[in-house]
Amino acid sequence: MSDGSLSQDEIDALLQGSGGFDLGDTGTAGDDVPQPTTPDTGAIQQFLAGLVDSQTGSLSGLIGKDVTFGQPVVEVISNGGFVASLPDQIVQIVLSFTGGASGAHSFIFSPEIATMIAGLMMGQEEVELNDAALSALVEAGNTITGSEATTISSQLGLDVATEPGESRSVANNDVEVPPGEFVKATYQVTIEGEQDAELIEIFDLGMLQQIAGGGAAPEPAAPIAASPTDMLGDVGFGVGDQDAFAAQPAQGQMSFGMSGQPNPNVQSVQFPALGGATAPGDQGNIGLLMDVYMEMTVELGRTRKLIRDILGMGEGTIIELDKLAGEPVDILVNHKLIAKGEVVVIEENFGVRVTEIVDPMDRVPDM
Structure with a gap:
């Protein structure tokens, strides 16, 4: 009689295959593990291309020159590969989105491009990358990002806003980026009378996937209360019985609901006709306001000043x-x-x- 243990031949058969045993369809070990979805860069590219007009108009209005943004080149990238593509020193303007579509967002310039844009905004040439120049760049970023948030809100019906901006000049390995993978959009920017520039914009990947996919998931529909006739059908009344219950009572009669309580008598409101001016005695005592x-x-x-003039103000400036x-x-x-x-x-x-x-x-x- 067997003691329940396997013989050596049976163990060898199991190691080599099923050995004649019907083990069933066990599948592979990773069948139940959800696979990561590949970001739809085409949809993201199309969405960002729709923001180019608002970006162009915003920057052109700030610097007083014609500006042209090229179509964005979109990449899904991680921190290591992103840092390697940057110059040694960069200027970053952090302007994250909040509200219906929230996530990290910022602009990145080379120091040369940053000083050129700041100089045009301030009406000066050869501007140093000081606090005033960084403040001007924050203003530019606020304007561009604000127009983007407005476009997103109007297109998708989301209430999108931006957090206060922050600018900094740092080494490339100190750049602030979203964790994991994120979206890098590169634009070729042409400014009237200036050399072409490259502008980098980075977005939180999850936020752009939500926006490019059509916004937040719709709210579940609110439950609809059953009508009295629906409830009558539930308790077994026929269609003719429901019509009898739904019939309006004759004038002067009292109507009763299912609970046996009388229904309220609903009548239209009658407003009095508007009269002439109110008599002085009806205006109240103005003396009650004397201590306010x-x-x-x-x-x-x-006076009115351009933003570049305001940012360029200092001690001794005379304002007419x-x-x-x-x-x-x-x-x-x-x-x-x-x-x-x-x-x-x-x-x-x-x-x-x-x-x-x-x-x-x-x-x-x-x-």
């Missing part, structure tokens, strides 16, 4: 306003013009003497 503070401002003048010397200043309450006056000195403080009260009818268009 309101902000009063005296405005010396205004739109008012002539000796012209009355504006007196505003909660930013609404109510009077004009002239500036006076009261001991050690400035003051204003009211010379004209603005007619109330002239204030109406500003309200």
Whole structure:
């Protein structure tokens, strides 16, 4: 009688094959392991190409010159291969997306291209890569990324925004990139009267796959409450019975629901006709507002400046306003013009003497 152990012949047969035993279809060891999906670079390329017009218009408006962006060259790359493709020193502007489509995002320039764009924005030549230049580049990045977020929001119905920007000049091995694989988009940028430049934009891979695939997954539909006639059908009433229950009661009769409680009597609302002006006695006591503070401002003048002029301001800069010397200043309450006056000195403080009260009818268009 066998003691349940296998003979040497049976063990050898098992090692060489099935040995006549029906072991069934066991499959391969990795059949149940989900395989990683290959990123659809074609869909990502098509989506990024749709952002070129907004990028071109944004940068052109900032530097005051015609700008042309070439079609993006899209790569899915990891940190090691990406760093090797960069110059030794780079300028990075980090501007991540947040909201309906969130993820890491930044622009990367060579120092030469960065100083060229910053100089054009500031209206200066041979700009040093200092804090002012980096601030100008952040402004450029904010404008371009903001237009991209607007385009994404309008196309996909997602509420997409950007986080505050940060710029830095670092060595290539200190570049900040998303973990794992990410998307690198390279654009050839042509600026009127300047040498061609290369702009690199990097995106979080998961975010772009979500956007290029049509946005976030749709929300599940809310459950629809069953109508009274549906409930009648569930408890076994025929179609004719349902029609009888659904019939409207005659005027003056009371209708009862399934619970035996009377249904409310619903009537349309009757609004009174609009009358004339309210009598003075009905306006309330204005004295209740007499102790309320309101902000009063005296405005010396205004002007408009280009961003490059504002970024180039420093100590000693003179700003010309739109008012002539000796012209009355504006007196505003909660930013609404109510009077004009002239500036006076009261001991050690400035003051204003009211010379004209603005007619109330002239204030109406500003309200």
